[in-house]
Amino acid sequence: MKLMGLISTPPGMRTDAIETTATVVEQVRMARDTYRLRLRCPDVAKRIVPGQFFMVRPSTGSDPLLGRPFALYDVFEENGALAGIDFGYLVVGKLTSEMSRWQPGDMVRIWGPLGNGFPTPPPGRLIMVGGGIGQTPFLAVSREASGARRYGRPARTISANAERLTLLYGVRSREYLAGLDDFRRDGLTIRLSTDDGSEGHHGYVTELLDEEIASDPPAAVYCCGPEPMMHAVSERCERACVPCWLSLESPMACGFGACFSCVVKVKTGDGWDYRRSCVEGPVFRADELVL
Numbered sequence: 001m002k003l004m005g006l007i008s009t010p011p012g013m014r015t016d017a018i019e020t021t022a023t024v025v026e027q028v029r030m031a032r033d034t035y036r037l038r039l040r041c042p043d044v045a046k047r048i049v050p051g052q053f054f055m056v057r058p059s060t061g062s063d064p065l066l067g068r069p070f071a072l073y074d075v076f077e078e079n080g081a082l083a084g085i086d087f088g089y090l091v092v093g094k095l096t097s098e099m100s101r102w103q104p105g106d107m108v109r110i111w112g113p114l115g116n117g118f119p120t121p122p123p124g125r126l127i128m129v130g131g132g133i134g135q136t137p138f139l140a141v142s143r144e145a146s147g148a149r150r151y152g153r154p155a156r157t158i159s160a161n162a163e164r165l166t167l168l169y170g171v172r173s174r175e176y177l178a179g180l181d182d183f184r185r186d187g188l189t190i191r192l193s194t195d196d197g198s199e200g201h202h203g204y205v206t207e208l209l210d211e212e213i214a215s216d217p218p219a220a221v222y223c224c225g226p227e228p229m230m231h232a233v234s235e236r237c238e239r240a241c242v243p244c245w246l247s248l249e250s251p252m253a254c255g256f257g258a259c260f261s262c263v264v265k266v267k268t269g270d271g272w273d274y275r276r277s278c279v280e281g282p283v284f285r286a287d288e289l290v291l
């Protein structure tokens with residue numbers, strides 16, 4: 001189904017997004033109920049930047065009718081050229097259950113890259129806070145910030161920051177920890193927390209953030225995860241005067257600015273107004289949001 005053919009381009013929609021058919025290259029189990037799906041789609045891989053997302057749906061049929069949004073985990077190369085994208089997903093419902101049965105060679109429809117993505121990190125220390133499957137955008141963020149890879153067309157320029165990158169990653173239990181080997185590849189500092197104490201700090205990831213802010217205040221915090229965690233991270237950053245960006249996981253129906261199902265409240269000069277998370281986000285400055 002070609003959604004784009006049915007409507008005119010909504011205001012603010014990124015014009016470099018494309019709708020295309022992608023081939024499943026591999027499906028790898030990362031953790032409990034968590035998989036990494038690799039899709040061959042060179043045109044999307046060349047355009048996408050960390051924190052952007054794409055909509056995914058089966059290539060045939062109309063069930064589910066709507067695509068679902070997934071953040072970039074990383075791009076991959078074949079024969080020295082960008083060949084496609086990886087994303088990590090947690091099985092929670094209809095499409096993610098179906099996705100876990102997709103096999104190499106299967107065809108899927110994707111649409112992207114969508115949304116704004118994270119800004120290029122400022123000079124100085126960057127702390128990334130991921131809760132649950134919310135860690136997925138931070139592989140590409142950290143690879144870009146450490147200078148291991150460049151993203152976008154034209155490729156974004158950043159000042160490499162490798163020794164000053166920290167990932168704080170919290171999950172319910174150790175069996176949900178996903179992608180640690182990928183994150184360790186570029187030498188960032190990783191601190192873990194689990195709700196049940198089965199790995200790392202026994203407690204919330206925000207307690208690790210408190211320690212890090214007190215001992216070595218960062219230049220910025222990037223955060224993605226469950227809403228209560230993002231509220232808590234945002235409050236802590238505000239108290240410490242640390243700039244904080246949140247990647248929101250608002251449910252999305254269209255992904256390209258037409259349906260307004262994803263709106264969030266942002267502060268304006270005289271109060272607040274709505275912004276579409278799929279176009280003006282999903283990444284927002286925490287102090288601009290009405291949380």
Ligand SMILES: Cc1cc2nc3c(=O)[nH]c(=O)nc-3n(C[C@H](O)[C@H](O)[C@H](O)COP(=O)(O)OP(=O)(O)OC[C@H]3O[C@@H](n4cnc5c(N)ncnc54)[C@H](O)[C@@H]3O)c2cc1C
Nearest residue numbers: 068069070071088089090093094095096136249250251282
């Ligand atoms: C910008 C963005 C990036 C995302 N990136 C990732 C990612 O990298 N990996 C990943 O696993 N997930 C990601 N998500 C969430 C993912 O889109 C949902 O898990 C997915 O839509 C679920 O589809 P489903 O058909 O399996 O579940 P459904 O059958 O549609 O729903 C199953 C259950 O999950 C709830 N649900 C669905 N979507 C959301 C949501 N966004 N927030 C809260 N509850 C929800 C439903 O209310 C329902 O209870 C992202 C979401 C957004 C908006």
Ligand code: FES
Nearest residue numbers: 255257259260278
């Ligand atoms: S999901 Fe339709 S406007 Fe954002």
